[in-house]
Amino acid sequence: MSPITAQLILKPKREKSVLNRHPWLFSGAIGRVDGEPQPGDLVQVLASNGRFLATGYFNPHSQIRVRLLSWDVDEQIDEDFWHGRLQQANRHRQRLKLEPATTAYRLVNAEADGLPGLIVDKYDDFLVIQSLTAGVEAHKEIILAALNEIWQPKGIMERSDADVRAKEGLPKISRVASGESPPETLVIQENGIQFGVNLLHGHKSGFYLDQRENRTAVTHPHHVANKTMLNVFAYTGGFGLYAIANGAAQVTHVDSSYDALVLAEQNVGRNGWKRPQDEYLAGDAFDILRHYRDTDQTFDMIVLDPPKFAHSQRDIERACRGYKDLNWLALRLLPPGGLLATFSCSGLISTELFQKVLFGAAVDARRQVQVIQTLTQGPDHPVLLTFPESAYLKGFLCRVW
Template sequence: MTDGTLPDADPIRVRLKRRKAQPFYFRHPWVFDGAIDSVDADVTPIPLGREAILETDRGEPLARGLFNPGSSLKLRLYSWDPEERLDAPFWGRRLDEAIRLRRRLFSDWGSESAFRLVFSEADGLSGLIVDRYGDYLLVQLTAGVLLPRLDMLLEELRQRLNPKGIWLRTEKGVTDTEGIDLSDRKLWGDAPPRPLFIKENGVTYGVDTEEGQKTGFFLDQRENRAAAAGYFRGGHLLDVCSYAGGFSLTALQKGSVDQATVVDVSKSALALCRANAELNGFADRIDEKQLDAWKALEEFQAAGTSFDAVVLDPPKMTRHRRGIDRALKGYFALNQLAVEVLKPGGILVTCSCSGLITGDDFLQMLATVAMRTGRRMRVLESRGASPDHPVAPNIPETEYLKCVICEVA
């Protein structure tokens, strides 16, 4: 791979259609092919990651970005100074800004700490995610335009953080949407140990950064796990789509519940949860059920089993706008079943990581659940992702996680 900065090549010019410029005055970084009128380039085909200047329909320069000829998201914008080169010093400055924020947020950068170091668009680095697990970095590329610059980005990360190793994780669907070929692999240094141990909210977790979900752990739920535990008052917790058992183990660690049942369709996730329960001394207070979330809740309902608290943290239900209605029906069905197995006065913690589902959509879904079940629902907190996953107000897609904590009478 090369650093992809193309030092001797002038940027191509991408001209917008009439009345398509408004999002880019507000610094939204995504330019889809439907907004583009023409592309003025000196080569055909245009190389992946070629620098480009975005222009209004009148030819006025707006911003500078990187072009992807093989994606419907044709241009990702990185600078609103059209003359600013997207060279190594530019990426270094952006990484410095991201690292500076995490040093403000986290005093512990030890071998058992874990947090998101770079959060894509929110850090001005569209398509780049970097998670830090102790002495190792986990990198995700969701933008093909960064692939030619990967070696350069790794060097900038090594200079600043001196990790023991860097591992690449790929996200489902990126190969198709970005027109690139990526696979999980070691990028530099040592491979992370399996398991790699981290500590969060007083709980020790063994994490599989090579094959576990996301980059190995759901770092975005850190504060939500602690907040939810603060509302539980003993009894039996049902943790649906539990993965490594974060909500359950945090509640057990804080003494907020007496017993937890975890449900996940994945055998490996439940094995990981069991190992973490044993690691923290909770093996006798947690039991597992390997089932689809809906099926498990239906079985509990049919058996007349009820719980003092229920956590719902399902995977993303839609990646496309055409799937929004179906996703909302799925969230409704799941939450209705959860309410029906919840004791009066119990706590429901319900989450959605589908960025296309708005907070208002999610609350309206819960209102419908309350109406259909005849249960009075009171929202105690409506939360988002942990602060190492910051929200850019001009990029609504960065506010993807909803975590609503309710009392259900």
């Protein structure tokens, strides 16, 4: 059992977020610290009158000073705690009945599963973990042992290489944490479509698992059959492969990474499709879209799935300009009746703000735009009501005229 090393006493009238069970406690709410906790140590959070509020893990290097784990004074944060939370997440995923058609999905979604800073993804017989906080780092060996006991994978990869670790005072790590190393290209299935993924060097944990339901919705046959698609920020094929499976006449994949596009083309062949008509363009998405605008190129459907544009509050204005320019360019390339599927994975950009940005792009492009479906992350990426920040992925499927 990990001992409680300190007590954090809040300033007067600063306990509301803790009482509302938001799992983050910022440094500005803390009045004093009784004890000398180290990064990752367990601490108790007390109201200004000394009343117990919650237990969490501490990090003096982060503005999020405590990540809260439990609001029960009697709950011990020990091996049984970690094992129980992981088992609960496992039960929730089993109820989704994703397999056998889908063999890659999220098992643990950090705060939304009551485990702040821990992400676990399943890729066939392998697991990929991301340790994003000092608290998870301090308990990582316990967590790895529980993962092996519950899921019995062939191997566990650690992809703790996200930029957010720097804010926690942690180095980036990418390694085989347990068991076998996966093949350089591991083949997974998503809704029966085969994708090759690189678990040690691919984006995120290897694949964009959160877009699974959106790939299905956007590429329904009545949207894509016998149509042309421009798949921007295509990575290893994603939306484009779903469109091919549903009868798209031609798909153009655009990404900044040549290696990702090579894997995308291999994924097309891996599914038995011969597609000489498709294109794979490596380059800057904005430049390519401008070229299409200047040459009067059009597409029946465009998918925009860019990386995160806003990493902090100071990035929001610049990010909104980027999203607006991107969507403005795309709207210029669609004929009347064309479809635009546009996304933001920036947690700091709300759905309402993203819709306002899209509205601005539509006005400037002088196009009428109908939202025909609002899109979000899949059910294996749940949203915790007390932690609205867990609703990070938002998108709109739009008809343009």
